[in-house]
Amino acid sequence: MTQPIKIGIVGATGYTGVELLRLLAAHPNAEVTAVTSRSEAGTALADYFPSLRGVYDLVFQTPDEAALERCDLVFFATPNGVAMKEAPQLLAQGVRIVDLSADFRLQDLAAWEQWYGMSHACPDVVAQAVYGLSEMNRDAIAAAQIVANPGCYPTCVSLPLLPLLRAGRLKTGMPLIADCKSGVSGAGRKAAVGSLLCEAGDNFKAYGIGGHRHLPEIRQTLAALQEGVAPGFVFVPHLTPMIRGMHATLYLHLTDGCPPDEILRDFYRDSPFVDVMNPGSTPETRSVRGANLCRISIQKAAGHDDVWVVLSVIDNLVKGAAGQAVQNMNIMFGLPENTGLQNVPLLP
Amino acid sequence: MTQPIKIGIVGATGYTGVELLRLLAAHPNAEVTAVTSRSEAGTALADYFPSLRGVYDLVFQTPDEAALERCDLVFFATPNGVAMKEAPQLLAQGVRIVDLSADFRLQDLAAWEQWYGMSHACPDVVAQAVYGLSEMNRDAIAAAQIVANPGCYPTCVSLPLLPLLRAGRLKTGMPLIADCKSGVSGAGRKAAVGSLLCEAGDNFKAYGIGGHRHLPEIRQTLAALQEGVAPGFVFVPHLTPMIRGMHATLYLHLTDGCPPDEILRDFYRDSPFVDVMNPGSTPETRSVRGANLCRISIQKAAGHDDVWVVLSVIDNLVKGAAGQAVQNMNIMFGLPENTGLQNVPLLP
Amino acid sequence: MTQPIKIGIVGATGYTGVELLRLLAAHPNAEVTAVTSRSEAGTALADYFPSLRGVYDLVFQTPDEAALERCDLVFFATPNGVAMKEAPQLLAQGVRIVDLSADFRLQDLAAWEQWYGMSHACPDVVAQAVYGLSEMNRDAIAAAQIVANPGCYPTCVSLPLLPLLRAGRLKTGMPLIADCKSGVSGAGRKAAVGSLLCEAGDNFKAYGIGGHRHLPEIRQTLAALQEGVAPGFVFVPHLTPMIRGMHATLYLHLTDGCPPDEILRDFYRDSPFVDVMNPGSTPETRSVRGANLCRISIQKAAGHDDVWVVLSVIDNLVKGAAGQAVQNMNIMFGLPENTGLQNVPLLP
Amino acid sequence: MTQPIKIGIVGATGYTGVELLRLLAAHPNAEVTAVTSRSEAGTALADYFPSLRGVYDLVFQTPDEAALERCDLVFFATPNGVAMKEAPQLLAQGVRIVDLSADFRLQDLAAWEQWYGMSHACPDVVAQAVYGLSEMNRDAIAAAQIVANPGCYPTCVSLPLLPLLRAGRLKTGMPLIADCKSGVSGAGRKAAVGSLLCEAGDNFKAYGIGGHRHLPEIRQTLAALQEGVAPGFVFVPHLTPMIRGMHATLYLHLTDGCPPDEILRDFYRDSPFVDVMNPGSTPETRSVRGANLCRISIQKAAGHDDVWVVLSVIDNLVKGAAGQAVQNMNIMFGLPENTGLQNVPLLP
Structure with missing residues (x-):
């Protein structure tokens, strides 16, 4: 030992x-x-x-x-x-x-x-500093003295895009839309009227439309992966009345080629924390509650040929924060990436 | 009397x-x-x-x-x-x-x-039968013997689009995306595992991606209003852990012209149940809880010139169902449209 | 007019x-x-x-x-x-x-x-000042220049006790227990960590066991109604993860006599806002959501002869606050007590 | 191995x-x-x-x-x-x-x-069959071929009473009241209208007042521990709008003697899953979410000499069901009692 x-x-x-x-x-x-x-x-x-x-x-x-x-x-x-x-x-x-x-x-x-x-x-x-999206920058993280752990929205949005952008499959010139929904714990444990149970409970709303701090962070990742994509990126976060959980719904225009779910599955074959589900699946936030996981599905929009819908879920406090931080620690210290991170999601 | x-x-x-x-x-x-x-x-x-x-x-x-x-x-x-x-x-x-x-x-x-x-x-x-989207078909409703009261999603999506389509402002050839979120009461009062508090609570997910019954209903309205729009329509409904409330986030490409919020405000000047808010506003579902109201805002997507974001909220059981039904009754019987429908939303 | x-x-x-x-x-x-x-x-x-x-x-x-x-x-x-x-x-x-x-x-x-x-x-x-428990002090309220509107717990606890104490039915020397549960809106609209959705949501706890400010208020009412009861009063409030609603479960020792539900029903015959349900009923907080109502049931504890269980529900913001205040206004200004207060509870 | x-x-x-x-x-x-x-x-x-x-x-x-x-x-x-x-x-x-x-x-x-x-x-x-309240029957469980895992209410109610009854501290002739609150998962994963999010959400109610199946189970335990207590037992379960968690509030009459929290602490000194908190504490259900734990506090009712209030919380699916079942498995197979059960509660 x-x-x-x-x-x-x-x-x-x-x-x-x-x-x-x-x-x-x-x-x-x-x-x-x-x-x-x-x-x-x-x-x-x-x-x-x-x-x-x-x-x-x-x-x-x-x-x-x-x-x-x-x-x-x-x-x-x-x-x-x-x-x-x-x-x-x-x-x-x-x-x-x-x-x-x-x-x-x-x-x-x-x-x-x-x-x-x-x-x-x-x-x-x-x-x-190395940007700590683990699945994107493993080698650099391993060697880093300081790692900038990503935001929750950037993690949830970037993980499904990473393989598609690396493969050059996004059509340039078309907007890439990320309609995102977060549980209230994303606002942190600070006394704020907007996060009260009586304000955020039984309610749904968008926020940060004029610009959210995670927007430039996502754009930075997009720009690093495929030139020309970033300018067309639209990001609208919403607050949903639950404690944990984040759901990104992405609307993409893809060029023709092999099925995108296969691209994702190949890319994440050795990544223990990214689960590419079958097309037609609808990942639920509770299916990752408390666990360091991102579950993803991708499918064509009904009745469209080149518009695709991606669904991506994480627990914002785990893969979107503390879990990815421990994952990065494992990478930095040469441990198997999933050490200490194998707990099963809490359902229900 | x-x-x-x-x-x-x-x-x-x-x-x-x-x-x-x-x-x-x-x-x-x-x-x-x-x-x-x-x-x-x-x-x-x-x-x-x-x-x-x-x-x-x-x-x-x-x-x-x-x-x-x-x-x-x-x-x-x-x-x-x-x-x-x-x-x-x-x-x-x-x-x-x-x-x-x-x-x-x-x-x-x-x-x-x-x-x-x-x-x-x-x-x-x-x-x-007359399609009972009250603000679209008032005259026909007044004369109708039978009114088909719209679905909740079609109401929430169509009301903000109605003035823009009538004004011919949607760019053809570009997708029109409706990312919609519904409270669980939209599933009705029937014993179904998916609607249990322990399944739908503290959880967020998409559903009906392959095709939801409200899709052809919305397309029918779009087609009636502006030719060529319907084919590009993308609709993804989501289930959000609250009892009442529906939120539509629309992503549109508009042609140049006068500010779209003015078009909406003009169109709905005499409509007591549609509230066009200022650009930059983020209507909340609870701001219409229990009331026959649709609140709408429209604004440019941050960093874009022709992509607009529309936020539209209703109470799915009121303007999305029973309230609009009573509104239609008022129209059918020659009563002022807001008779009996003036209760203030329940907040918190 | x-x-x-x-x-x-x-x-x-x-x-x-x-x-x-x-x-x-x-x-x-x-x-x-x-x-x-x-x-x-x-x-x-x-x-x-x-x-x-x-x-x-x-x-x-x-x-x-x-x-x-x-x-x-x-x-x-x-x-x-x-x-x-x-x-x-x-x-x-x-x-x-x-x-x-x-x-x-x-x-x-x-x-x-x-x-x-x-x-x-x-x-x-x-x-x-006149204590504004409307059903207790109607005449004094009518004549008052200043009314002290009761707290939510005192209203929910006192209304079922009022007829029983007036009838002298509580056994002295035995504890009178009030196990009470409140929605989070009882804590008001102030930024406090304990009222955050992420702290109070999906959670249940007691609070104020050492002494809650509503304890002396309830004791004052009990003492005014039947001597000797107050010292034996036990009050434990709990916080329950909902926005509105208050539920009191009372455990009483009653002397023999006519069925207590009849005493309550007689007492409240002309009170539009107190609903005495049949024994065996279990009033739900949502059955009064948004309405100026208190619903009550009383029944023997299973297997006991002299221990009775009372269930009492109000909307803490309505009959427990603003609704009772308007009711008191009606009484003060000689209006029918239910003027403007006849809205039906919002369910679901 | x-x-x-x-x-x-x-x-x-x-x-x-x-x-x-x-x-x-x-x-x-x-x-x-x-x-x-x-x-x-x-x-x-x-x-x-x-x-x-x-x-x-x-x-x-x-x-x-x-x-x-x-x-x-x-x-x-x-x-x-x-x-x-x-x-x-x-x-x-x-x-x-x-x-x-x-x-x-x-x-x-x-x-x-x-x-x-x-x-x-x-x-x-x-x-x-051996009744599988682990902390009560360890030796018999170790030797048993078949263990009857207790109900959730009986576990939550019996654990704090066990040491007090064994020590003979309950006053006979006085009622022992258990006002209990359960999350909705206690009703199981079956399609039932009463468990829908729209029925059980944002709502609080009692149920089973006429008699709940866990009543005879608790009485059986009480009778085994101290004669004469069972007849005076009052049990009222309530449904609270959360997924997991159970809270028992007990009202007891104790004879004089050493502080009851010390009795509990001594009794559970070697029990890894029972946490006796200081008097004045108010255990929260979320503090045990997902973990095989029962947290307990006991204190005098404010202003009383012999009435005590006990607060006891468990996760109904863990210590109230599956966790205690695994704990019993550990005992049956001679493993350390906490093997595989050391996960930390999920908070928030």
Whole structure:
């Protein structure tokens, strides 16, 4: 038995934090040695999250107390703007980082600063960071010191597009539409009127039509994969009254060629976390609840020859956040990609 | 005070039935004189629907007992295939009919028989029936003896398209995409595993991708309004974990011209039940909960010049079913269109 | 047609505020002439609550702008501690008041100050205020200048007890247990982590076991009705994952005598908003959703001779708040008690 | 590595079936070798439950095809009345059984036949069956050939009472009240109107007041633990709009003595699945979601000396069904009790 990976989690009071802790509790090679929170320093983790009673003896510490430099890996589960301030020092001390916030996701700094409304604190680290869509960048992730874990929408939208774009099958000049639906946990564990059960429950609405921060992130991926696609991308996110789960419905124009579900199936043959279902299937978000999975189907729109409909589902807190972060950790530390991530979805 | 309209409701044990009863209880010119149900004959309405205790003294009757021919108007809130059998005799006796099922919605009988899997019992009545999208066909509805009340999806999709198509603003040759989301009450009050709280709750999925019965109904409306649009229509319905509410997200290619929200606002200036909101708005389903309203916004897709996003919400049981049926009744009987339909949405 | 009652609403940005506005829109004798909010002054009511688009032209005003002294009646839908500061001046100007907060509910000032953690600003007004449990205090309400509208739990618990206590049927010396369940809207429309969909959804828990502010309010009512009952009262509130609705399950020891459901039925014979169901019935919260109703059943606990189970349901925002406030307004202004309050519950 | 336990699951199409499959997939010593369903024979398990795609290669078989006699252990996840017909033959062939239905739970056959409305097919097996409340009957379970897995309510109610009754702390002659709340999955995965999202969602109600089948089961446990308690037991179950979770609120009269939370804590010191929380705590159902846990707190009712309030939560599908069944399997096969059952609750 080798030494476990010593892990610190910065900002563990939110949903991605508690989800990391849930997943890492089942990981045979990981040991969480520090959790930090400025506001909750001194509180026992198990008092803060009753689901963790009996699982962890840890107490929230301030970043100073936590001595994160002794960790092998630090996850940032912080609001945007925190990791970029604290990462450089940890990197200098040889610690590896997976950042679940948006601080290192966009290589175009000007775009980042415009969408996130702040100056970036460490542009050089951005240049060094690897975009952590695991199935797209495995080799680079393995070698990276810092990984920018993707947003939930970008993960859910990009995974089905990746093989099709690599194969050059998208018609250029036609719009690529992503109509996306997210559970409310995507808004995080912060007190906001719009996320109240009485506001978001029994209700459905679009939001962020004028522009959502995940739009440039998806465009960056699209541009890297097939030139000319990005400009035609339309993205409309919606809020759906459930806790976990994300569903992307994509409308694509494909050039002729072999059946696209075969392209996807070939591409993901060795990817344990992408499940390409048969055409005609309608993946449900609950079929991935709590698990690090993306299930996808693709089929022609009824009565059309070149318009295709892609359905893609993830658990936004798992494959869309904490699960993919652990998957990236596995890749970074040379472990089998599915180590500690084999739990079966919770249904019903 | 004139005589009230004497009303019969056939098949009042489902959600559209109880919703008709809720709305008609507040209608100053209507009196429900008979409710029929073969399975519940003899049961007091108030025992069957506890929300109606103290509101109605009626008892479910068999169709024979009910003597529906004495009614001025009969609503059919029955499964598909019932109204077509019972309507001809009532019509012959001078009774007017609003059918909330699909029996008289499609003028193309072959298409109807294909989609609904049965032979039509009275093709001549189909020819005579008026499609009851109130805002489209007011004059014909006023004169009709039988009105085919539209489906919920067709109402939610067609209302925003109606002014744009009439104005000839849709680009032909480009797909018109309708990504629609429905609450579970759209599936009706029948025991089906897929509608259980434990199956449909905390879950999101597409369905009917291969073809949904409302597809030909919407195409019929589109074709009537602007030639050449119908073939490019893509329709994907989704099930969202809420009781009431329907949200359509439409992706359109418009030709240049005056702002489309102005076209909508002009068109619906005298329509009390269509609310055209400002561009940038995101109508919520709960903002119409329990009310006979359709709220609509239209705006350009971020970063596009000719792709527009339309958001349209209704309560599927009200403007998508029982409310529009009462609206049609008002039109048929020369009453102000909003009589008895002015209740404020229930929020939260 | 007489002059409408001119109405002001102070603090109309919360759930009881919007519910008052919904109900008053349907009231034939009421005209809302002012809505105040310090934080939202200048915002159109219809922009703030999209469900009110097309219903009200009002704009939120500061209390100063609103000139509330011109109103016939002012509803306070404010957090605790506001009405007690603003009521005295309005009362001095002859305005009548219904306060939906807790400021005037407890006659025992020391208890009030202990439970609400502040000094009371106008003890003399407390002495003058009438406790607005409509069915208990009709005559006093009719004559009152200021009515303290009851809390939701006290309404749901007290209505079934009122006839039994008046009849002296509760055994003294035995505990009276109220196990209560509330929808999340009872917590109000304020940004609080505990009310998030992701915290309160798909979850059930007790709260306030050590003592809830509605406990002394219920005890005050019990003590007024039958001496010796209050000390034995046990109250445990729970939070249930729904928006509206409150359910009280009471466990009582009754002395022998005529069937208690008959006592309730006799007592409420002329009360339009209390529905005594047959023993064996299990009232559902949705059977009163959106309506000013309390439905009650009472039956022996299976296998017991003197233990009885009472089930009582209300919509916490209607009979538990805004609806009862309008009912009290009707009583105060000599209108039939059910004026404007006859809407049928929204089911499903 | 020893041989895995070969497992068959009879009736694996319901919620307890899929939950067993989820849990057993993570069990290091178990191998599911057969799943049976008469109605779904021939269907791949992964097609039936999309959450199991990639987890199991099994296909539903008829009981005959399945050759269950080759299994070491058979779980019955069938409707009541099935196991009693099929168990005797399997027992005769040396197979061990955990029955998740109610067939072997009541030792009083007359009571069983009355509550379940059928004649019992194998009274002798009832006599031999061990009631599988793991923490109560560990030794007998270890030696049993057939275990009657408890109902969800009996588990949630009995676990907190077990130590108090064993210690003789309940006052006789006073009622013991159990006000219980269940998520809808307790009603199983069968098409029933009452379990529809549109009926059970956003709603709260009591049910089974006249008598619920779990009442005699709880009484049997109470009677075994402390004479004289059972007659005073009052049980009212409620349906709460969530998928998983069960909450019992108990009202007890205790004799004086050491703090009852200490009694519970001592009793459960070596029980990995019972978590006794501090007095003042309010356990939430979501804190055990998906995990084989019962969390309990006990405290005095506010203002009372001898009335105590117990709060007890479980996931009805795990500790209330499939999880306890696996726990019993572990005990029967001499494995550490928590083998394969250490997953962390899913929160949010």
